[in-house]
Amino acid sequence: MTPADATNPPGRWIDSRALVRNSAGLVLMVQKAGGSGKLSLPGGYAEPNEAPHETVMRFTFMQTGIVTDCWRIVAMDHLPAEGEDAEGLVFVFGVPALPDFKAARVTAGLESGVVRAEWINPAEITFRTADDPGRVIEALRVLDRPVGGLPLLVRSQPAGV
Template structure:
């Protein structure tokens, strides 16, 4: 079969983000300068880069923290109207120590602030599908079983 005979294939954008927690179980959200809403630390995967590597790179670029991330919690198929198909990976980054919180620096200027947010207030900080995705990731962390989601809805 030649390239011209191949059926069309999806070429989704791929992004990866991390969930950091505090001792009360709240998640760390960041406020990007270029978005209307809050988000989790992370960003797009570069060509040849794994989602885990991209997640760690983005954490260092955005927050100035060099850290490893743990288990994948959720992969979410979440196409966006102006961006096409997207696959979003969310990794468990564990709890930040007080020293790590103090070390957060907005290195690349993409972020304006950060805060911990309780799961029940996520809807006040971003779009509904982001809140669903984060809640699916929290549930996966609590159960110890990674999950698949579509538009933030775990299946």
């Protein structure tokens, strides 16, 4: 990138997602109205000048009623520009497992366009049931490691594959 390019960078979007599990290891997923009908991790697009971790906390509360802190980034997914769609970056944040009393309070945030919020067995997260299951599965692998590298994904698959 030349200095001139730095004054007018290409348009990009940032999306932040929360990977939340309960004490039984189930993953919290939401279904949005008017979408594909498939489930996705709670989250959404960042507002201008909003940090990715603030975005995920805001959306997780709006979509599920859960107030939580971000624990760590467990995946970054780069989505190259394609046709009319701008380039994007998705951050997936791991969240500490919710205690049962808090997990039982999950509700769909109808005002935010979520029609369903439920706990899903990770084995049931497939292309038939979820948007971007590769991203969720790769993030789960990292979340289960106490330490380790952060996977860089391209179109929900490990980079270089």
